[in-house]
Amino acid sequence: MADNDTNRPDTTQKMSPSATISIGTRQAELPVRSGTIGPDVVDIRKLAQDLGVYSFDPGYGETASCQSSITYIDGDEGVLLHRGYPIDQLAMNASFPEVAYLLLYGELPNAQEYCDFRENLKEHALLHEQIRNFFNGFRRDAHPMAILCGTVGALSAFYHDGIDISNPASRDLSARRLIAKVPTIAAWAYKYSQGEPFVYPNDDYSFSENFLAMMFSRPNTRYRVNPVLARAMDRIFILHADHEQNASTSTVRLVGSTGANPFACIAAGIAALWGPAHGGANEAVLAMLEQIGKRENIPAFIEQVKNRESGVRLMGFGHRVYKNFDPRAKILQQTYHEVVSELKLAHDPMFDLAIELERIAVEDPYFIQRKLYPNVDFYSGLILRALGIPTSMFTVLFAVARTVGWVSQWREMIEEPGQRIGRPRQLYTGAARRDFRPFSNRN
Structure with a gap:
């Protein structure tokens, strides 16, 4: 295991002013925690105790579920750090x-x-x-x-x-x-x-x-x-x-x-x-390219993508976290061209199609305005296909x-002190309390 040294970054959590939350006449002061970098986080662990309510966040997209010092992502700036090191x-x-x-x-x-x-x-x-x-x-x-x-x-x-x-x-x-x-x-x-x-x-x-x-x-x-x-x-x-x-x-x-x-x-x-929806996105990219088939079909496909009622999606572009260019995609873009050159695949129809689709999409105002740039899945599937991996x-x-x-x-x-078993709460929308009835009393 690595020895501690004086150059190790300071990851000590700092405390910021508390956040005041009011519900009717009730009020609570919740601590605001600041990490090394990134947005502050409101500690809501005493929300139910102080106000008698829970937070509601389906998919946990706005919830910090843990404290971690391993990976940091700034989706707006396209930053990915592992232990502080840029990807x-x-x-x-x-x-x-x-x-x-x-x-x-x-x-x-x-x-x-x-x-x-x-x-x-x-x-x-x-x-x-x-x-x-x-x-x-x-x-x-x-x-x-x-x-x-x-x-x-x-x-x-x-x-x-x-x-x-x-x-x-x-x-x-x-x-x-x-x-x-x-x-x-x-x-x-x-x-x-x-x-x-x-x-x-x-x-x-x-x-x-x-x-x-x-x-x-x-x-x-x-x-x-x-x-x-x-x-x-x-x-x-x-x-x-x-x-x-x-x-x-x-x-x-x-x-x-x-x-x-x-x-x-x-x-x-x-x-x-x-x-x-998680690990199979690069497969979907290849399926999309096979569906397009030829370079001349790309403009029509792009128009289908812009028509929300068509149900056609541009796979391998955009990301739930990254609102800018996926930093991993830039690296795989270069790697993709290295592999194509090494294997002499420049004239492979699939790779030719991918390059043209990328060119059209990144220059189209529709995708630029929506910040839909190629992500890691667009290139990883192409590279794996070139390597002969099914x-x-x-x-x-x-x-x-x-x-x-x-x-x-x-x-x-x-190893985190005070670690507890995960136990999310819910917003219950089922039937309120009711009593059991025998068959003779049921409609």
């Missing part, structure tokens, strides 16, 4: 294990810490040999996300020494195991769907090289990892590693608040990510990357 600096200069270490421990590793951490991940990348039997229990056409979710949850049956969440060493061991083993499970899920032999992790490769090798190498051929493609894979992992309190991360925290073991918590996160594996790769963020958020939550 573009990390994606362009660091490796995925470096970012994983940063998210877990709060500081970038020094040379020795990085070497030890990377070797430890390689050691834990192997799966218990009996886990192979799980794959034979799935249908050959089972979705890889179903295999991933089920197998990750089953890890708790194999690694009992990592489920004592009261023990810091046990929590750390579980975190490292999950970061190392989820890529192996993911690659094996793909191999199983293809009817090909499983490929074991290779210590000679980096994290991303190893994943590509487990995906695409075969026992009867020598596989050579293309460094350009490995770098693209590494960036995709880094850019999807964590993204604040999204649906799947909030799920991991909520399940973790019950004291569930970390493998069950991450399996819950995978299940939440599986939803098409769309059924897109969300699986998302889960491989996001496991790092999930375990970091889970550890932070468990």
